[in-house]
Amino acid sequence: MPCCCKKNVQTKTVTLVFKRSELLYDCANLGFVLGDTMRTEDEHDRHQVQDIAEDGNVDRVTRVLNLTISKVREALYPYTKVEAENGESRIDTLVEVPYYTIEMTVPEKFSKTTQTYLENVIHELLVDRVMEDWLSITYPEKASIWRTKADESLRQLNIAKNFRMGKKLRPLHPW
Amino acid sequence: MARKNLSVTLKISELLYEIRNKTWLTGQSRQNGQNFEEVANMQNNEDEEHANQVLRSIGNAFATLKVRLSEYIISSQTTANDIQISDSSDLTVTLVLPSNYNQATADAVATGCHQYIVNTAIAEWFTITNKTDAADYLTLAGANITQVREAISKRVRPTRVTPTP
Numbered sequence: 001m002p003c004c005c006k007k008n009v010q011t012k013t014v015t016l017v018f019k020r021s022e023l024l025y026d027c028a029n030l031g032f033v034l035g036d037t038m039r040t041e042d043e044h045d046r047h048q049v050q051d052i053a054e055d056g057n058v059d060r061v062t063r064v065l066n067l068t069i070s071k072v073r074e075a076l077y078p079y080t081k082v083e084a085e086n087g088e089s090r091i092d093t094l095v096e097v098p099y100y101t102i103e104m105t106v107p108e109k110f111s112k113t114t115q116t117y118l119e120n121v122i123h124e125l126l127v128d129r130v131m132e133d134w135l136s137i138t139y140p141e142k143a144s145i146w147r148t149k150a151d152e153s154l155r156q157l158n159i160a161k162n163f164r165m166g167k168k169l170r171p172l173h174p175w
Numbered sequence: 176m177a178r179k180n181l182s183v184t185l186k187i188s189e190l191l192y193e194i195r196n197k198t199w200l201t202g203q204s205r206q207n208g209q210n211f212e213e214v215a216n217m218q219n220n221e222d223e224e225h226a227n228q229v230l231r232s233i234g235n236a237f238a239t240l241k242v243r244l245s246e247y248i249i250s251s252q253t254t255a256n257d258i259q260i261s262d263s264s265d266l267t268v269t270l271v272l273p274s275n276y277n278q279a280t281a282d283a284v285a286t287g288c289h290q291y292i293v294n295t296a297i298a299e300w301f302t303i304t305n306k307t308d309a310a311d312y313l314t315l316a317g318a319n320i321t322q323v324r325e326a327i328s329k330r331v332r333p334t335r336v337t338p339t340p
Binding site for chain 1: 328333336
């Protein structure tokens with residue numbers, strides 16, 4: 001039997017879309033600047049940082065993007081939950097999609113500005129996690145900066161998901 | 176991201192000419208009026224024994240060059256041999272480079288490869304005929320390979336593709 005306090009809750013559906021090419025561009029651009037400002041005479045070290053979105057390397061980036069988008073969906077669980085299907089099986093084949101989407105069923109009072117904020121925070125989180133991972137391999141001394149940035153983006157996401165336009169009303173209980 | 180192929184061709188005639196010219200000039204400058212035989216020996220020429228030695232050295236240097244650049248070479252070669260290279264076939268290597276490779280350095284790659292082979296071959300030649308100068312050429316060859324790797328490692332900034340509406 002459904003909970004009686006939920007039956008009058010109005011919701012709406014919003015979708016956040018993240019274009020893969022935009023994410024890769026940001027990662028490649030950051031990688032280029034990081035490599036360019038690297039204090040080294042070794043061009044090999046430099047190009048490894050800059051080649052973040054190149055053939056082969058981009059597969060690792062895709063894995064991190066896929067993982068992070070899953071984490072974001074989990075972080076937004078109240079709005080993103082989808083019931084698992086009976087007998088469903090999953091395979092870990094690398095999937096490269098042109099767009100990453102997060103479909104959310106949000107309360108009616110959910111603000112458009114919050115949607116925009118979430119969109120920007122999640123984009124930042126995706127880029128930060130990719131940079132953290134890539135730099136942990138190619139430029140370890142800089143990885144922690146990006147880990148801090150990513151953790152902060154995730155914290156902001158967790159705060160923002162509870163923003164509302166109006167007062168949050170708790171239904172009265174007779175007992 | 177589509178890779179960029181850079182095909183580098185080293186003309187064997189250019190390599191041989193530079194090796195012979197450099198060793199000839201070195202011989203000329205080392206003349207003291209009494210060392211005629213030593214000078215003649217250090218000047219590499221087209222005689223069979225000279226040509227064979229220098230072609231062997233060029234082949235060795237080219238093989239080493241490919242090792243140093245192996246990160247960028249894709250080969251499905253399943254057999255190998257030690258046959259001396261011919262003086263009529265040019266040396267070619269195709270480098271498979273990332274899409275953000277800066278093609279402005281392509282000439283530097285080709286000239287650096289040329290210099291590496293020339294200096295390595297002269298170092299080997301002088302190890303036999305003019306030991307005093309051999310180490311200098313090895314040092315030069317080392318600098319050449321560093322320059323080639325530096326040139327290959329240059330990257331361009333990514334460009335953003337403006338989304339179509």
